[in-house]
Amino acid sequence: MESSSFIAIYLPIFMLLFVILPTMNKKKKMTIQRLRKKRSETLMTNHLFLEYIGKRCSIVTSFGRSFKQVQIMAIEENWLKISKNGTEHLLNIDLIESLKILP
Numbered sequence: 897m898e899s900s901s902f903i904a905i906y907l908p909i910f911m912l913l914f915v916i917l918p919t920m921n922k923k924k925k926m927t928i929q930r931l932r933k934k935r936s937e938t939l940m941t942n943h944l945f946l947e948y949i950g951k952r953c954s955i956v957t958s959f960g961r962s963f964k965q966v967q968i969m970a971i972e973e974n975w976l977k978i979s980k981n982g983t984e985h986l987l988n989i990d991l992i993e994s995l996k997i998l999p
Contacts, residue, residue, distance in 0.1 A: 954996045
């Protein structure tokens with residue numbers, strides 16, 4: 897096999913396995929460690945959300961997911977039950993970054 901064909905075939909595989917994938921795994925690990933550190937520093941309690949039951953709000957989670965125009969239905973242990981257009985969702989309170997009450 898010629899060296900040029902060897903490089904053309906095996907270099908992309910080498911780059912994928914030994915450069916790109918480990919970098920992606922390292923970023924995932926760093927994100928998880930950051931979330932664990934943040935979670936251990938400040939845990940939101942259910943008491944903060946009790947006054948918002950039945951109100952319409954906008955919620956943003958730590959993974960960038962946002963829920964707009966939702967109504968908070970109930971709070972059980974560490975979970976927030978919300979409703980949007982008749983569909984119910986459960987959110988972990990520890991992963992909520994912001995909550996905005998809508999008029």
